[in-house]
Amino acid sequence: MTENLKCKGEKNIMNYQFSEKVSHLQASAIREILKFTSEPGVISFAAGNPAPEAFPVETVREIASELFQNDPISVLQYGITEGYLPLRNLMKERMTAQGNFKAESEELIITSGAQQVMELACKSMCNPGDTLICEAPSFIGSLNAFKSYNVNLVGVPLDDEGMNPELLEKALKENPNTKLIYLILNFQNPTGKTTTLKRRKELYALAQKYNTMIIEDNPYGDLRFSGEDVPSIKSMDTDGRVIYAGSFSKVLAPGIRVGYGIAPKEVISKMVVCKQVSDVQTNNFGQMLAYQFMQKVDFDAHLAKLRGIYKQKAERMLNGIAEHFSANVAYTKPEGGLFLWCTLPEGSDMSGFCKKAVQEYKIAVVPGNAFMVSESDVTYSFRLNYSTPTDEAIDKGTAILGQLTKEMFD
Amino acid sequence: MTENLKCKGEKNIMNYQFSEKVSHLQASAIREILKFTSEPGVISFAAGNPAPEAFPVETVREIASELFQNDPISVLQYGITEGYLPLRNLMKERMTAQGNFKAESEELIITSGAQQVMELACKSMCNPGDTLICEAPSFIGSLNAFKSYNVNLVGVPLDDEGMNPELLEKALKENPNTKLIYLILNFQNPTGKTTTLKRRKELYALAQKYNTMIIEDNPYGDLRFSGEDVPSIKSMDTDGRVIYAGSFSKVLAPGIRVGYGIAPKEVISKMVVCKQVSDVQTNNFGQMLAYQFMQKVDFDAHLAKLRGIYKQKAERMLNGIAEHFSANVAYTKPEGGLFLWCTLPEGSDMSGFCKKAVQEYKIAVVPGNAFMVSESDVTYSFRLNYSTPTDEAIDKGTAILGQLTKEMFD
Numbered sequence: 001m002t003e004n005l006k007c008k009g010e011k012n013i014m015n016y017q018f019s020e021k022v023s024h025l026q027a028s029a030i031r032e033i034l035k036f037t038s039e040p041g042v043i044s045f046a047a048g049n050p051a052p053e054a055f056p057v058e059t060v061r062e063i064a065s066e067l068f069q070n071d072p073i074s075v076l077q078y079g080i081t082e083g084y085l086p087l088r089n090l091m092k093e094r095m096t097a098q099g100n101f102k103a104e105s106e107e108l109i110i111t112s113g114a115q116q117v118m119e120l121a122c123k124s125m126c127n128p129g130d131t132l133i134c135e136a137p138s139f140i141g142s143l144n145a146f147k148s149y150n151v152n153l154v155g156v157p158l159d160d161e162g163m164n165p166e167l168l169e170k171a172l173k174e175n176p177n178t179k180l181i182y183l184i185l186n187f188q189n190p191t192g193k194t195t196t197l198k199r200r201k202e203l204y205a206l207a208q209k210y211n212t213m214i215i216e217d218n219p220y221g222d223l224r225f226s227g228e229d230v231p232s233i234k235s236m237d238t239d240g241r242v243i244y245a246g247s248f249s250k251v252l253a254p255g256i257r258v259g260y261g262i263a264p265k266e267v268i269s270k271m272v273v274c275k276q277v278s279d280v281q282t283n284n285f286g287q288m289l290a291y292q293f294m295q296k297v298d299f300d301a302h303l304a305k306l307r308g309i310y311k312q313k314a315e316r317m318l319n320g321i322a323e324h325f326s327a328n329v330a331y332t333k334p335e336g337g338l339f340l341w342c343t344l345p346e347g348s349d350m351s352g353f354c355k356k357a358v359q360e361y362k363i364a365v366v367p368g369n370a371f372m373v374s375e376s377d378v379t380y381s382f383r384l385n386y387s388t389p390t391d392e393a394i395d396k397g398t399a400i401l402g403q404l405t406k407e408m409f410d
Numbered sequence: 411m412t413e414n415l416k417c418k419g420e421k422n423i424m425n426y427q428f429s430e431k432v433s434h435l436q437a438s439a440i441r442e443i444l445k446f447t448s449e450p451g452v453i454s455f456a457a458g459n460p461a462p463e464a465f466p467v468e469t470v471r472e473i474a475s476e477l478f479q480n481d482p483i484s485v486l487q488y489g490i491t492e493g494y495l496p497l498r499n500l501m502k503e504r505m506t507a508q509g510n511f512k513a514e515s516e517e518l519i520i521t522s523g524a525q526q527v528m529e530l531a532c533k534s535m536c537n538p539g540d541t542l543i544c545e546a547p548s549f550i551g552s553l554n555a556f557k558s559y560n561v562n563l564v565g566v567p568l569d570d571e572g573m574n575p576e577l578l579e580k581a582l583k584e585n586p587n588t589k590l591i592y593l594i595l596n597f598q599n600p601t602g603k604t605t606t607l608k609r610r611k612e613l614y615a616l617a618q619k620y621n622t623m624i625i626e627d628n629p630y631g632d633l634r635f636s637g638e639d640v641p642s643i644k645s646m647d648t649d650g651r652v653i654y655a656g657s658f659s660k661v662l663a664p665g666i667r668v669g670y671g672i673a674p675k676e677v678i679s680k681m682v683v684c685k686q687v688s689d690v691q692t693n694n695f696g697q698m699l700a701y702q703f704m705q706k707v708d709f710d711a712h713l714a715k716l717r718g719i720y721k722q723k724a725e726r727m728l729n730g731i732a733e734h735f736s737a738n739v740a741y742t743k744p745e746g747g748l749f750l751w752c753t754l755p756e757g758s759d760m761s762g763f764c765k766k767a768v769q770e771y772k773i774a775v776v777p778g779n780a781f782m783v784s785e786s787d788v789t790y791s792f793r794l795n796y797s798t799p800t801d802e803a804i805d806k807g808t809a810i811l812g813q814l815t816k817e818m819f820d
Binding site: 013014016017018019020021022025049050052055057060061064065067068069072073074075076077078079111112113115116119123124125126127128130141144145147148179213239240241253254255256257264266267270273274276277278279280281282283284285286 | 474487523529551558686693
């Protein structure tokens with residue numbers, strides 16, 4: 001590139017050259033779909049928002065008023081990158097009780113939503129070309145975060161017990177440069193599946209055998225509405241190889257953007273440096289609200305209330321599916337969380353189904369390929385969300401969508 | 411790396427391999443210093459916090475109360491990545507009036523503080539090894555953000571009119587892979603210097619000649635307390651080569667983490683994708699607060715009040731320096747912003763001076779090398795902040811520090 005080539009007489013209207021990291025990245029297909037589903041008349045099963053009735057509005061109102069009455073400067077002034085100390089201490093206590101935090105070797109960082117844990121972990125640990133293994137399908141936001149660091153993203157299929165261990169071992173053998181395995185073990189997004197205890201142990205053993213780290217992303221773990229809690233992989237971690245991500249988005253409010261990461265001290269200190277250059281710190285109000293909320297209310301009773309809301313909504317959607325869908329459509333029965341996963345008969349035109357659903361039947365769902373490592377990966381599934389729609393929308397929407405499944409697959 | 415090598419019988423205590431991007435990164439020296447300067451008895455001129463009395467506490471209290479009374483769900487629920495629409499529209503209006511926004515070709519994104527603009531711009535535009543040119547010295551947070559993407563960071567010295575154009579051209583010739591030039595033109599951090607109009611034009615012409623983009627970071631522009639406003643480089647941009655960063659941290663509150671970036675639509679759309687994978691969206695409360703604040707009060711009158719506060723503090727510090735410092739210490743006389751820059755005689759032990767100041771004299775300042783591309787770059791300067799300390803602390807601190815300068819340099 002010489003000066004002469006670059007300096008022409010005419011004005012240089014820019015021809016942008018984006019970095020390799022981002023030139024292949026597209027805006028999240030889900031969020032793109034969401035833009036259209038806000039149109040009037042469309043029933044959306046495509047979102048992932050908490051139910052509005054799950055927000056503890058009255059308590060939040062009181063806390064906001066108290067915060068700005070008692071300590072406004074602390075809300076407004078700079079805080080520290082690691083996070084608001086009282087919240088960090090409280091979460092350390094809570095996570096210790098759950099087996100997810102070891103004070104002697106680990107640290108906890110408050111992040112701007114759990115999404116930031118994935119970004120910071122990947123940025124801290126992975127060079128371009130390093131392999132990161134994820135469930136296939138998995139949460140699109142995390143997959144895009146990983147892709148934005150140019151890792152070699154490898155998807156390993158889920159079966160009904162979790163990520164398939166034989167296929168994981170095959171992937172680990174084929175990719176000796178694997179740095180991280182990304183797992184959502186409870187009520188996975190998008191499938192609603194929960195990984196069994198036996199499988200968790202197998203996956204951890206494989207991480208040990210092939211000396212990789214694990215990111216355990218647990219945004220929905222507190223939202224179990226049937227069955228029994230399963231110990232986290234973090235709680236089994238004897239080697240310091242698990243980075244744990246938690247969030248207030250589903251148990252308090254996503255708009256406050258507060259999550260947290262737990263990892264060995266050495267790893268957290270790199271994540272702190274990365275956070276410092278990314279957004280300096282998480283907003284104070286969200287952190288102080290989360291802390292005061294947990295102080296003020298019986299948080300476990302609050303969670304029990306949320307579980308009641310989501311149990312009722314999940315059952316309502318499952319009933320609608322059982323009543324209206326073609327028997328040729330399979331679906332998961334989640335024990336918690338916000339999503340279930342429907343699978344059309346093999347060879348179906350899934351994409352055509354989803355388009356027809358939103359365009360002609362005004363029911364929005366998310367096509368399953370949005371959650372695959374590559375959108376061209378074959379899947380016959382789509383995701384349904386039951387947390388956001390009203391009861392009436394669930395009833396009406398499952399009936400209409402069921403009619404379409406019968407027309408196309410009976 | 412074979413399986414045998416990696417799978418030993420003993421438990422694998424992890425030996426962490428961090429990414430090349432972050433393995434060389436250290437926590438910000440400023441923030442490290444700040445940790446110590448919170449010790450009782452230390453007068454800190456090392457911070458960069460707005461004056462607590464600059465926070466419009468009463469109005470913020472009212473707005474918070476109204477927001478949670480009138481529209482709590484919008485505060486708590488997910489928003490869109492680009493930012494809260496009313497705030498975006500308002501800022502577009504305001505920036506259009508300032509010549510910083512062109513509706514036909516540009517977009518505006520709300521970010522989690524202006525720091526995030528630097529990170530998103532660098533991530534979007536730069537491959538590892540691409541050159542990014544910055545002022546030497548410059549804002550450490552931005553420099554670290556750039557370093558975290560493994561760019562080739564090249565510092566070009568400032569003179570009293572701004573970045574030296576001959577040295578910039580030399581750097582551009584030597585680094586034909588230059589992607590971005592990073593500039594803080596108003597009351598620069600750390601020097602307090604303002605780039606002249608003539609120099610702005612020269613710098614823009616060089617960006618045109620060598621076909622690079624510019625990041626114009628303007629966190630302090632609204633805080634001019636003497637002299638005349640100088641047009642932004644953004645306002646001269648005919649080619650779409652300027653990314654502009656603005657912030658509410660210094661004119662409303664840093665704890666809310668709200669900033670904004672303006673750039674050609676194509677560039678913003680990549681930055682939106684990068685933000686989506688980083689923190690999904692900026693917290694709603696901060697965005698809604700910024701919007702309501704600008705609606706509710708006469709924002710320009712509010713800025714005038716802030717200018718009054720900082721003018722008084724700057725003058726107080728300048729008076730203290732004039733009265734107490736050794737005549738062999740040079741210093742800048744900022745026309746706005748939060749900082750000034752002192753330079754010891756050539757060959758002085760600047761680092762020793764700063765250590766002695768904090769350890770023996772209990773006055774914290776930031777050693778100038780914290781702001782250089784490499785901490786080993788030679789500088790005899792240090793940064794003083796006048797926005798955070800009280801009037802009494804300014805008086806006492808300049809007197810004590812002055813004594814030390816006389817002992818060491820008279």
